[in-house]
Amino acid sequence: MSVIELHDVKYVYQTQYQRTEALRGISYTFEPGRVYAILGSSGSGKTTLLSLMAGLDVPTDGIVLCEGVSTADIDLEQYRRERVAMIYQDFRLFPLLTAVENVMYPIELRGMKPAEAKNRSIELLKKVGLPETVLDRFPAMLSGGEQQRVAIARALGMETKLLLADEPTGNLDSQNGETVFKILEDLAHEDGYCVVIVTHDEDLAKHADESIRLHDGEIAES
Numbered sequence: 291m292s293v294i295e296l297h298d299v300k301y302v303y304q305t306q307y308q309r310t311e312a313l314r315g316i317s318y319t320f321e322p323g324r325v326y327a328i329l330g331s332s333g334s335g336k337t338t339l340l341s342l343m344a345g346l347d348v349p350t351d352g353i354v355l356c357e358g359v360s361t362a363d364i365d366l367e368q369y370r371r372e373r374v375a376m377i378y379q380d381f382r383l384f385p386l387l388t389a390v391e392n393v394m395y396p397i398e399l400r401g402m403k404p405a406e407a408k409n410r411s412i413e414l415l416k417k418v419g420l421p422e423t424v425l426d427r428f429p430a431m432l433s434g435g436e437q438q439r440v441a442i443a444r445a446l447g448m449e450t451k452l453l454l455a456d457e458p459t460g461n462l463d464s465q466n467g468e469t470v471f472k473i474l475e476d477l478a479h480e481d482g483y484c485v486v487i488v489t490h491d492e493d494l495a496k497h498a499d500e501s502i503r504l505h506d507g508e509i510a511e512s
């Protein structure tokens with residue numbers, strides 16, 4: 291079964307003075323165990339597309355189906371909490387929490403006891419290749435690549451099948467970018483996550499199982 295399906299998805303930003311058709315009819319099926327790269331020039335609709343998959347809003351027209359259910363028919367807050375995990379270009383770690391506490395936070399919110407949540411967090415941080423020595427550091431004391439790996443570990447703690455990443459390597463040098471991309475790739479191929487990555491990096495996108503190129507709110511090529 292697909293993880294998420296888009297059926298003729300359209301999205302319009304309407305402000306008092308302007309109407310922007312950001313997405314003009316996107317259809318695509320995303321399967322588990324695969325990495326998808328979303329490419330396209332600035333303003334082509336990549337972030338808008340990811341936002342609809344993340345349940346930040348529903349399409350103006352068309353349908354986003356998650357495991358067979360339209361996001362228009364469900365509680366979006368619950369969807370965001372239970373179905374998707376996001377990774378951002380600027381990491382978005384909690385600055386006053388250590389690496390391990392950052393990962394623990396959403397796990398505890400889901401109801402796990404602190405001691406258990408801590409063990410699970412350490413397990414996840416090791417899974418993304420972080421050494422024991424960085425676990426008790428605050429984000430400011432970590433490199434960009436390390437911070438992004440903490441963010442990935444935190445996303446994994448959400449226990450979702452869908453991982454959405456908007457320019458996850460955008461703030462990293464090419465070496466760290468490759469490491470992060472490889473981690474996301476392994477999560478798809480070894481653990482069955484459906485990983486969707488918005489990227490400007492054509493070289494990294496070549497490693498994806500499928501590439502979707504947006505142009506002016508439409509799929510130009512896939």
Ligand SMILES: Nc1ncnc2c1ncn2[C@@H]1O[C@H](COP(=O)(O)OP(=O)(O)OP(=O)(O)O)[C@@H](O)[C@H]1O
Binds near residue numbers: 303
């Ligand atoms: N909040 C908003 N209000 C009005 N228009 C918006 C808003 N966000 C995006 N847009 C417009 O929608 C279109 C698609 O924007 P989007 O952010 O999805 O592009 P993008 O492909 O992610 O670009 P970038 O590579 O620069 O991040 C653009 O024309 C943009 O100006």
Ligand SMILES: [Mg+2]
Binds near residue numbers: 336337338
């Ligand atoms: Mg964007």
